[in-house]
Amino acid sequence: MALWKEATAAQKDVPEITLDPTAKSDLEFAADLGSVARRSAPREGKETVIGGEITIVGRIDGAGNVRLAGRFEGDVNIDGDLTIETGAKLTGSVRAHAVMLGGEIEGNIDGALRVELMPTGVLNGDLKAGTLVVAAGSKMRGRVEFGWGEETSAKAQLTLGSRHAS
Numbered sequence: 001m002a003l004w005k006e007a008t009a010a011q012k013d014v015p016e017i018t019l020d021p022t023a024k025s026d027l028e029f030a031a032d033l034g035s036v037a038r039r040s041a042p043r044e045g046k047e048t049v050i051g052g053e054i055t056i057v058g059r060i061d062g063a064g065n066v067r068l069a070g071r072f073e074g075d076v077n078i079d080g081d082l083t084i085e086t087g088a089k090l091t092g093s094v095r096a097h098a099v100m101l102g103g104e105i106e107g108n109i110d111g112a113l114r115v116e117l118m119p120t121g122v123l124n125g126d127l128k129a130g131t132l133v134v135a136a137g138s139k140m141r142g143r144v145e146f147g148w149g150e151e152t153s154a155k156a157q158l159t160l161g162s163r164h165a166s
Contacts, residue, residue, distance in 0.1 A: 052087065066096075068103070075107075086120045099129075101138075108142075115146075 047065040050056060054070040063079040068088045075092040076082060082096040088103035098114040099105075101121035108125040109115055115129040119137035132146040 050088075052085075084121075086118075093125075 047067055048060075049067045050070050050072060052069040055073070056070070057073045059074045060066060060072070060076045060078060065080040065083070066076065066078055067083045067085065068090055069085040071089050071091075073091045075094075076090065077095045079097060081098045081100070082094060083100045084090055084103040084105065086102040089106070090104070091106045093107045094105060094109045095111050096109075097112065098116075099109055099112050100116045100118065101123060102118040103120070104122040104124070106124045109123070109127045109129065111128060113130040114133070115127060115131070116133040117123065117135060117138035117140065119135045121135070121138040123138075123140040123142065126142040126144070127140070128145045130146065132144065134140075
């Protein structure tokens with residue numbers, strides 16, 4: 001008993017369809033991209049955009065990323081990233097995971113893990129961050145503290161105290 005069937009004359013003229021090995025890897029790549037995107041979604045979160053022709057007065061609190069292209073007057077306290085586009089202005093204090101400043105902030109940035117002053121960025125206020133990146137052309141007026149974690153400053157105070165005591 002045969003397990004295959006003889007091809008008829010009509011079936012012999014039909015070209016055989018094969019799966020290109022690169023196409024298969026592209027499909028696998030796309031599947032992998034989908035799974036990576038799902039894993040990184042909670043970290044990235046949603047982004048709220050305040051457009052260029054809009055002025056808002058108030059307060060921003062919550063989790064997620066904020067991109068400011070217009071004007072905002074008030075404090076920003078978010079568990080996410082704040083991006084201030086070139087030409088945008090924020091008047092108020094900022095607490096965020098990371099701040100990318102291409103526009104202007106008139107107020108203090110406190111407790112950010114990373115602050116990046118882009119070439120068009122202007123900060124009029126104090127800055128306290130874990131890491132600071134300053135591009136040529138950016139401007140700042142105020143006090144700056146960066147690179148000092150809470151643990152480091154607490155250890156430094158204890159060390160100074162013991163030196164004075166001896």
